[in-house]
Amino acid sequence: MSQILKLISLPISIILxxxxxxxxxxxxxxxxxxxQGGAMIASGVILSLLVYGLGNxxxxxxxxxxxxxxxxxxxxxxxxxxxxxxxxxFFLYNVGADIFNIVPASIQNLLxxxxxxxxxxxPYLNIFVGLKVFAGLSCIVIAFEGFKKFxxxxxx
Amino acid sequence: MTPLGPIIFGFIFxxxxxxxxxTGNIKDTSFNASSYVxxxxxxLIVAWQLGEFPFxxxxxxxxxxxxxxxxxxxxxxxxxxxx
Numbered sequence: 001m002s003q004i005l006k007l008i009s010l011p012i013s014i015i016l017x018x019x020x021x022x023x024x025x026x027x028x029x030x031x032x033x034x035x036q037g038g039a040m041i042a043s044g045v046i047l048s049l050l051v052y053g054l055g056n057x058x059x060x061x062x063x064x065x066x067x068x069x070x071x072x073x074x075x076x077x078x079x080x081x082x083x084x085x086x087x088x089x090f091f092l093y094n095v096g097a098d099i100f101n102i103v104p105a106s107i108q109n110l111l112x113x114x115x116x117x118x119x120x121x122x123p124y125l126n127i128f129v130g131l132k133v134f135a136g137l138s139c140i141v142i143a144f145e146g147f148k149k150f151x152x153x154x155x156x
Numbered sequence: 157m158t159p160l161g162p163i164i165f166g167f168i169f170x171x172x173x174x175x176x177x178x179t180g181n182i183k184d185t186s187f188n189a190s191s192y193v194x195x196x197x198x199x200l201i202v203a204w205q206l207g208e209f210p211f212x213x214x215x216x217x218x219x220x221x222x223x224x225x226x227x228x229x230x231x232x233x234x235x236x237x238x239x
Contacts, residue, residue, distance in 0.1 A: 006185040011195045014177075014228055015202055021169045021224035022206070025162045041173060058179045065176060111161030127165055134173075 001051045009051040010058055016044030020134070027126035028111070028119040034129025041130070042137035054145040066139045073132025080121050080128065096120040162220035170227020175235040177228070192229065199225045 020040030027033030048059040084093030087100070097108040097118045111123040179187045199221070206218040 003185065006182070010177075010179070010182075010187065011191075011198060014195055014225070015199055017173050017228060018170070018199060018221050018224040019202075021166055021173075022162075022218055022220040024169070025165055025220040052182060056181050056183055058182055059173075059177050060181070061176055069172065110159060110164070112159055123161065127169075130169075131172075 001053075005051050009047050013044040013048045013059060016047065017041050020044065020130075024126050024130035025111070025123070027130075028122040034126035035133050037126070038130040038133025039137060041134040042141070045134075045138045046141045049141055049145055054142065054149060061135075061138055061142060066135050066142075069131055070135040070139070073128045073130075073135065076128035077125065077132070080125055084121070092125075094120040094122065163223045166220045166223035167227040167230075170224040170229075171231040171235070172227075174228035174231035177232040178236050196225070196229070 017040075020037045020043070022037075023030075023032040023040055024034055024037030027037065045059050045061075049057045052058065054060070081092040083099065084095055085091045087093070087095040097103060097112070097120050108118065112118050200217070203217040203221040203225075206221060207216060208218070
């Protein structure tokens, strides 16, 4: 790739990653959410991988990193779903921010926006979904780049 | 009361992603301190243009975006394994 692309793609990747994180955090009030934000973060990673190539890219994830964060995303989603099942009777039931009246007000209002209703577990679900999608999509592209490298080596 | 959620989770998410940014891998292009100053200025302009999105408060910048940037750069310089 050209020098201009190599100079500009890392700053753009960083800005894309920040935009994705912002989309995840506003998922319960604005369009977007966990999947969309995670895909935006992954797009920053993909841009960097395409321009610099696998092995030279400044943003590269190890197998352990992807495994850990994809597992945390999936486990968090399941745990929040089970909280709804045990507290409300349905899987992923929105039990609200004050589960069993034991959560302090400062934590209840952590992601509360000026609105009469509290979004409850939705922002936290978005965060876990975003983590999972970001790790999963990045992993797919890293795998494709690796397969391409193998194919090129075989042809040679 | 201003919600602390975007500050805390934006920073944590930024740290998670930024911990893997290693510019030492790049060949034939170098990023020095002045490059990061330009990145910060560009990102602050983006945050200002985004306005108070998505949480309504008195600050004219998107706090989720700004703290994600702080998290990314913090972990890029502190946690990332190579320069």
